[in-house]
Amino acid sequence: MxxxxxxxxxxxxxxxxxxxxxxxxxxxxxxxxxxxxxxxxxxxxxxxxxxxxxxxxxxxxxxxxxxxxxxxxxxxxxxxxxxxxxxxxxxxxxxxxxxxxTTVLNGVELLKEIERWSANNLTMTTSFVTMDVTDLxxxxxxxxxxxxxxxxxxxxxxxxxxxxxxxxxxxxxxxxxxxxxxxxxxxxxxxxxxxxxxxxxxxxxxxAYMYFVERPIAKWASRTASLYFRYIDDLFIMSNIHADVLKGLVRFWNRLDINIELSESIGTSAEYLDVKLENRGGQLVSDVFHKPSHEPYFLPFSSIHAEHIKKNIPFVAITRAMRYCSSYEAFKHEEIHICMALLLNKYPMDFILKQIERVFQTFQCEIPTKGNFSNIRKIFLGITHNKTKRTEIDIEVTILCHFSFCKGMQDFSTQFHQMWNTCFTDTAICGMKPILGSKRLHNLQDYLVKKKPDRSRLGLENK
Structure with missing residues (x-):
């Protein structure tokens, strides 16, 4: 402070x-x-x-x-x-x-742009530049x-x-x-x-502030056929300009705005967002990046959370691995890492394998092998799941019902709707629509960790 x-x-x-x-x-x-x-x-x-x-x-x-x-x-x-x-x-x-x-939203979007640029511009001397704004x-x-x-x-x-x-x-x-x-x-x-x-x-x-600060950088990238993107306070460049020149440019960019201090890393490899990149003799290699603090921890299988949440964990992890890993060997290494982490968190092996199989069924493709990996990966990169627009809730006809989710309630939602229809079909509220939501139970962390001060310190006293 x-x-x-x-x-x-x-x-x-x-x-x-x-x-x-x-x-x-x-x-x-x-x-x-x-x-x-x-x-x-x-x-x-x-x-x-x-x-x-x-x-x-x-x-x-x-x-x-x-x-x-x-x-x-x-x-x-x-x-x-x-x-x-x-x-x-x-x-x-x-x-x-x-x-x-000049902006990217996630690692998948970045990787698509990098691979598109690399197809025509990547050489053995191409450098990666990553810059971070201090305390933006x-x-x-x-x-x-x-x-x-x-x-x-x-x-x-x-x-x-x-x-x-x-x-x-x-x-x-x-x-x-x-x-x-x-x-x-x-x-x-x-x-x-x-x-x-x-x-x-x-x-x-x-x-907005960074958009106008970065204009000279973006224009330089366009003039030199370099690739430039930013994600909030993290800047990314791929360029064929010599590394020594790039270092001088970063020093110059650090003088663009007295309030913006850039710390940079320049080399033939880079970690940006959650993507690990390397220029290996003129060939682009990508993988999933795990920070040094990364631990093999997922939501434990013994948790009382709904089963669909547990199913989505291996599904999302394998999908990300397919998109980020540029080689079959890298994918299999990441797949083993995912499986081991899930096993350590008590996920049954048959459950894990079933969810991995569901990934390729969802994308309507074969299980990847060394021979077909490149083609299957293109399918994963080509399909993006757009967020569906939230359905507007009509409070005149909707009842919101929240319940504490506990073990054994996997089918509760379906049973609740069946009971609702049975009980209220011929009643005055038959036109009402119940929407169920679950709330988290209190756990040990709630009692041991308290970030919020007492209400008396933050609110107004009743007079």
């Missing part, structure tokens, strides 16, 4: 009440002046009874030397959270469209983040979004950025630099 100088101590003063009033007064003024409509005002205003101040906790980065900590701002009930979510929904699609050529979320100047959103909207050519003028969106963005208050270890703080890691809008602001 002291190194980034992003936080200002407020001592023992809880400013939640004044922040709630300030937020509601600000929104009320926008509504009165017809800058936002009634529906938007009702959606964004703060409930004094439900509001809580955010609290800070840290997650250790076990895979990095000296185990640095990642600050997480838990503010799901903070006064500005509704504004943050709403702005993020408005602005993220604009960024996604604008940066579609807390190093962005708050006004610089607002300016990045302004440039983002201007680049999109839109003067209004969802009926709200650009100037109002910027005012709301500035309000969220400059009103991050939180509690930590007996002291209240205000964030005076960057955005709260945990606030939805912060990711879009960071992406």
């Amino acid at each position: 002291q190194r980034t100088k992003a936080y200002d101590s407020l001592g023992c003063t809880n400013l939640l009440e004044s922040l709630v009033e300030k937020t509601n007064d600000f929104l009320y003024g926008l509504w009165c002046n017809k800058h936002i409509n009634q529906k938007q005002y009702e959606k964004l205003k703060v409930s004094k009874e439900q509001a809580e101040l955010a609290h800070l906790y840290f997650l250790p980065k076990a895979h990095k030397p000296n185990t640095p900590l990642r600050p997480i701002m838990a503010g799901m009930k903070s006064p500005t959270i509704n504004i943050s979510k709403w702005l993020d929904n408005l602005l993220r699609p604009i960024f996604d469209r604008l940066a579609i050529d 979320y807390t190093m962005i100047p708050q006004e610089g983040g607002v300016t990045a959103i302004k440039r983002l909207i201007e680049a999109s050519g839109q003067k209004q979004i969802d009926g709200v003028k650009k100037e109002i969106i910027l005012a709301l963005t500035r309000f969220v950025m400059t009103n991050n208050y939180f509690y930590f270890d007996g002291i209240y703080y205000k964030q005076i630099r960057g955005g709260a890691m945990g606030s939805p809008l912060t990711l879009t602001i960071a992406n």
Whole structure:
């Protein structure tokens, strides 16, 4: 907290009440002046009874030397959270469209682009460059983040979004950025630099800020026929430019913005996202990357979680291995690693083999062998499962029923619907539709680990 100088101590003063009033007064003024409509005002205003101040906790980065900590701002009930979510929904699609050529969403998407580029450009001297931005979320100047959103909207050519003028969106963005208050270890703080890691809008602001910082890098990559992509604060380059020149370029890029510090790795191999890459004498080799802190741990088979969750674990792992591994030998090695980890977590061998078989049945292809591996892998890379749009819930005809899932309840959902139809077919509620959901049982961790401070520290006292 002291190194980034992003936080200002407020001592023992809880400013939640004044922040709630300030937020509601600000929104009320926008509504009165017809800058936002009634529906938007009702959606964004703060409930004094439900509001809580955010609290800070840290997650250790076990895979990095000296185990640095990642600050997480838990503010799901903070006064500005509704504004943050709403702005993020408005602005993220604009960024996604604008940066579609220089951003990747996952390792599969990256690997497709790498293999496409390598088909015509890979040589024995091709280098990989990976760069990481140090403390991105807390190093962005708050006004610089607002300016990045302004440039983002201007680049999109839109003067209004969802009926709200650009100037109002910027005012709301500035309000969220400059009103991050939180509690930590007996002291209240205000964030005076960057955005709260945990606030939805912060990711879009960071992406927008980096988009304009990276423009010279992206243009250089285009001019030199190099490949460039970014995933939030991680940058990736494949280039045939000499490694010594690349080192000089990274030093130059480090001077593009005083707030952005890049730490780089340049060589004939790279680990980026969860993909391991190597230029082996002019041949691209890829594999699944496991961080040094990786442990052979999955959800134990003895867990009371529903069986479909346990089935999906080997399914997803084998699917990823098929996509990432460029050779049959690498795939079989990763498959053994997956099976061993599952066995250590008490998964029966016949269960594991059945799920592996289900993978290839789902993709409608043969079991891979050394002879057909390349062709089958193309099938896996060619098929992407798009997320289906969530079905809108009509609260007029829907009843949400939550239950604690415990052992022996694998068929409970089916039985519940059968009993529902039997009991209520000829009743007044026959048109109602029950939707079942499961909730997690309390476990030992809930009692031994408590990240959230007492409500009295975060909320308003009842008067």
